[in-house]
Amino acid sequence: MDTEEVNELKVLSAKMRVELLKMLKRRTYGHLGGSMSIIEVLSTLYGKHLKHDPLNPNWDDRDYLVLSKGHSGPGLYAALAVNGYFEKEILGSLNEGGTSLPSHPDRILTPGIDATTGSLGQGTSVAAGLGYALRLEKASQYVYLIVGDGELNEGQCWEAFQFIAHNKLNHVIVLIDENKRQLDGFTVDILNPFDIQEKMIAFGFHTMKVDGGSELEISNAIDEAKKIEDQAVCIVLDTVKGQGIPYFEEMVDNHSVKFCEQDYQAVDHAIQKLQDFIQKAGA
């Protein structure tokens, strides 16, 4: 990827962050931390790797994206809106009665959502099922699975991983958002995950670990993953919960934030900075 392409993805990330922050600000609360830490992977997917068509979300030949850590739905909604799946104004209806944007992704309600998630762990089997079906069809498209590091506590993840590895479903690209935190605190304190990369290797995956805040590194890893032909593949994303805004990165409990006065100021400040960045980039 050349510098220009990288910069385009950085602008895309910034645009998604702006929409995410506006959305949560309007709602006054929401799952901020885990939405922020997947922004770069989402912009890299939607901006470069994912075969998709916003005007035809049910296109039969599309790649699939499964956001297994469904509570980060707002991050995904921002990505879908910025990439033309629906009007940005709709983001304002998050969680309102009758909305098409519930807190957790719903494949029946929202254009561009392929997997209904929210009960942690279940999306891993959805990705495995899609991958297996596509394999039976001899179809060439990919399934991108985004799973949380806390979510890995769920046994179901490891059941799905065994299935994916055993069947060498190399078209299911497993992306682990290792932001080192879950709801009640740091993953090491809650249920020590030890070395996630080593674990995935032990489970039979060709596993890479990259800076999850770098569109370039993520993109390169996906390129490499696509070259693997006879093995399951996993990319561990080294991320920060609340990624991209120091104020929220440092917040003690940034999983689901109920904004106070100071938080609103931080949000406004961050939006301003991101918009300046977008403007400077001439986008």
Added chain:
Amino acid sequence: MWELSKDTGLAEKEMRVTFRETLECLMGENKKVLAFEADLGGASHFAKIKATYPDNFVQMGISEANMVGVAATTSMRGFVPFIHTFSPFASRRVADQVYLTGAYAQNTLNIFGSDPGICAAANGGTHTTFEDIALYRAIPEVQVFAPADNVQLEWLIKEVTNRKGVHYIRANRKAVSRIYQEGSTFEIGKGNVIRQGTDVLLLTMGVLVREALDAAEELEKEGISVEVIDMFTIKPLDKELILREMRGKKLVVTFENHNIINGLGSAVAEVMADAGSGIPLKRMGVMDRFGQVGSFDFLKEEYGLTKAHVKHVVYEFMK
């Protein structure tokens, strides 16, 4: 003995605070009381127990099925396990573990399934549980409770602590309206007639009790006399009370924050049908639908769980 609270407003204390404080109180007396969490200790406030009784708090991470198995099995060594997670994960997600390692193996497990039914609100359809009572009612020996307020919840927690077996407690995390006077006591398997009436018998539980009482009061002004029962123990069910109180009534209504299939309404219908009562029954609740996202008030309206809906059903029948 219980008494109704004179203050009918919203309780100052959230239900989760009562849950945690009651557990801490029990832990002060009994080292064997344990509180298990599956990474929702921030949501339940159970995480605070880590500071007060570090040896009695067990953090399981996001592994509800494992939590059920581990917690229930500690009872083999005389521990008294309480577990918490949101009601969908405390029921649907762990049904087999509760069935086998819990009930069938005759272990003890006290389950707090929080934010049942429309209490899930902003968490939406994926987190909405209209079938937890249905699942647990159908497992032998499991007892199912839906406390109406903090007073009843506190009493219930203390009561189950002294009992063996599997107890499922569904309750909102947030504050609910006061129903009972501080210090009231209850009986497992006994419903409470919380308002006398002669025309209609209205049975309800949990977060809808205040709504039912309000509906009854308004109907009284219209000349319709409604008796209200708080059926906080859904299983074991107070059959005697139902059979006694339905006598002479023109209509029986059940009103629940749950699917009308295999919840309170079904349980009452079974009792009435078995007795060949012949009295008309209206089951109010969620009409076999999935949950959705929205505020508690929006959802109450959406699923027909307001006092206005109760009044409408009663009027339509009585007119």
